[in-house]
Amino acid sequence: MASDFAIIIPARFASQRFPGKPLAALRGAGGQVRSLIQRSWDAAQAIAGSARTWVATDDERIAEAVQSFGGQVVLTPETCRNGTERCAAALDVLGDIAPIIVNLQGDAPLTPDFVVRDLVSALEADADAVMTTPAVRCSETLYHHLVADQKQGRVGGTTIVFNSARTALYFSKRVIPHISETVVDAHRHVHLHLGAYAYRPDALRAYAATPPSSIEQLEGLEQLRFLETGQRIRVVPFDPIEWDCIELNNPEDIPAIEEVLRQRGMR
Structure with missing residues (x-):
């Protein structure tokens, strides 16, 4: 297992669905309140250590x-369209910090440490992949959370489909594949895409030099730029995790995330 990797947490203030999201307060077990960005930092620090973790932002409030909690910041341009471009911009400032860069998105504080480590191992083992990313088979409760978001017209978590070679076929903010209501255990056929990626630095730089793709712009999903340009994304699948890895996409997600924090005893 490789250990030579660095984590960059891209964070922006001007989210369309949830302005100021990185500074949103999340109450943990015992009532302790920490911002989303601090909880994301804590998750990253548990994996790579504070010396190998940076928050990349263009906003002084986030910086x-x-x-204030002792984290490392790298300032990046306002022109970055998404977190992958922001990670590439961070490398322009930081230089060659590691042979593998992990993008741990700042709205996924419940991502387990073993997921990131497995992404790094899978990328090292697959020379044909430009990046690796996780797919978690939905639990029944997580599936119903995604379906409820869709029925309410909210953009919730991202789902993914992939083939037997573990190559990504498509990502969507809709629940895919479509499943008839008559299918028993429908949740077992749906995989949640967690907000984490492992890339080689050259792939990041090439991505930033490529114009946004049409599907990427329609879905609002940055990883689709890799797929539309014919590049291989290696998927690392996981069985349902002990807790639901809900991302903070909308203010309505806060109670569900706080419940997971409480259940796991995370202060």
Whole structure:
């Protein structure tokens, strides 16, 4: 298992669905309140250590919040369209910090440490892949959370389909594949895409130099730029995790995330 990797947490203030999201307060077990960006930092630090983790942002409010709890910040341009471009911009500032860069998105504080480590191992083992990313088979409760978001017209988590070679076929903010209501145990056929990626630095730089793709712009999913340009994304599948890895996409997600924090005893 490789250990030579660094984590970059891209964070922006001007989210369309949830402005100021990185500074949203999340109450953990015992009532302790920490911002989303601090909980994301804590998750990354448990994996790579504080010396190998940076928050990449273009907003001074986020930078000040990170510095207040002792985190490392790298300032990136406002022109970054998404987290992958922001990670590439961070490398322009930081230089060659590691042979593998992990993008741990700042709205996924419940991502387990073993997921990131497995992404790094899978990328090292697969020379044909430009990046690796996780797919978690839905639990019944997580599946119903995604379906409820869709029925309410909210953009919830991202789902993914992939082939037997574990190559990504498509990502969507809709629940895919479509499953008839008559199918028993429908949740077993749906995989949640967690907000984490492992890339080689050259792939990041090439991505930033490529114009956004049409599907990427329609779905609002940055990873689709790799697929539309014919590049291989290696999927790392996981069985349902002990807890539901709900991402903070909308203010309505806060109670569900806080319930997971409470159940796991995370202060």
